[in-house]
Amino acid sequence: MSENNKENQNMTAPVRVRMPPSPTGFMHVGTLRMALFNYIFAKQKGGKTVLRLEDTDCQRSKKEFADDILDGLKWLGLSWDEGPFYQSQRGEIYKRYLQKLIDENKAYYCFCSQEELEAQKQYQMSRGEAPIYSGGCAGLAPEEACARIARGDKFVVRFRTERKKIKFNDLVRGEIEFDGSLIGDFVIAKDFENALYNFTVVVDDFEMGITHVIRGEDHISNTPKQILIQEALGLFRPEYAHLPIIMGADRSKLSKRHGAVGVTEYRRQGYLPEALINFTAFLGWNPGTEKEIYSMPELIRDFSFAKVQKGGAVFNPVRLDYLNSCYIKNRTPGDLARLCLPYFVSAGYLSEEKSASGTVYKNPRTGERIEDEFIEKIVAYQQSRLKKLSEIAEASGYFFLSELSYEKELLKWKDASFAETKLALDKLKIIFGNIKAGDWKRQNLEEAVLPQIADFNLSVGKPEKDRGYLLWPLRVALCGQKMSIGPFEMADVLGKEKTAKRIDAAIEMLNGSICAPTLFNQ
């Protein structure tokens, strides 16, 4: 069959791509990006995705990792049409193809020891040559090899590499050429039961009808080997697209030592799947326009290999934070509240009680039941401040405390004295007291308080327009800290009763300081 026929066959075949993670660790962003680009391309072409767990390394592969990867893909919405297939269960298939190569003398048994091989490699490298196998087993008669195997000698299977130029087209980089004579006869199986990576990939890609191999740049040097095996087996050559790798801040391939790279870890910290997808898609791809916020359907619509970057991209977590905050702002408060609940629970601000009618949330400090609307309000007011969901609990803890603890000094705005601060709180107490519980809404509170500021300020001899003399003590009285959402927002969340209680507590604190201010204050 000619090259042209092979090409044509692939052109007309419906697109089928593979997602081939190795379950040798928890799902990381590299796996995410690989799966994402495959998914996007398949969806754009109306094709299918096949999930294949490459777990032939039984030492390092664990079910725990495989489950983590499956969970991660589902959470991200990167669904697959077929699989998951496990390479560890496909030994018989590999064996069949392996036998074929041996029968046709395209692969052979090698009995060289590790020491011999190592010595050979050192020698070649010292002479500036490519470290390739040049041992004697290539010429071993099949009968002799079989006899040695029968005798129990340890062996590997080597592929008989043709000494020719191997060219292939890459959808991202164009034509790439390798010299087969520099590759040497590489190992394709450790024994009959354990076929190696380059071999299993070729067999599986063919068996699964893969038309497009979309993977990381780190596989470019594997490609000629795989093509050679394909040719020896008489299989079709898929299209190749090698994506730039994702790097850490030190510009080396992103890995565990660069810190948090696990998808589950990001999920736990409160990153949204759409943020992670948007961010990862733009690591090595962009639409060529100034649009940077991209949903999955838009990615599927606009993706093209022509716009894929060739150089590797540094994973910049600060930018991920930014995108995440954008997507947090995009969600409805109800949606966000649901996602935030676990963070309140794990911070100890909420307790969860499952019952037949659903989950009930309570404040473990007071025992009172917490309604959805309460959380929703908090979340709505915090929405513009969150970079990730995990920040919600720490930023809102004061709503769940029955008593606040803070220095009374904090209640004072600028040059205000304790006495003036107390006057401010007294004033607020009166204003709030006149608002009916039914009218206790942020806007009403604001409308009741703001017009009074000028009068109050003038009465204590402060600049008319400085809202802080009245509002700062309110803020601190309600949350006990410097940074928070707006005081009217807090009052809204807390409700009339608790707001009054907190103001009273602040006034109480101040009372102690006002009796003899000049004597004891510095």
Added chain:
RNA sequence: GGCCCCAUCGUCUAAUGGUCAGGACGCUGCCCUUUCAAGGCGGAAAUACGAGUUCGAUUCUCGUUGGGGCCA
């Protein structure tokens, strides 16, 4: 060591022979403002280097340097 890939602000990138080299994150100034955010308006910040091709190179070619990947 051999082979392969790559190279625009700190980072992600746009500009495929003619642009004041554009955008975003981050940084920063101002505005808004009761704090912190958010938001609005500005600013600093890049074509690795050297040859060539060309009237003209970020863009094409070659070399150098640098980075990365694969091979055990």
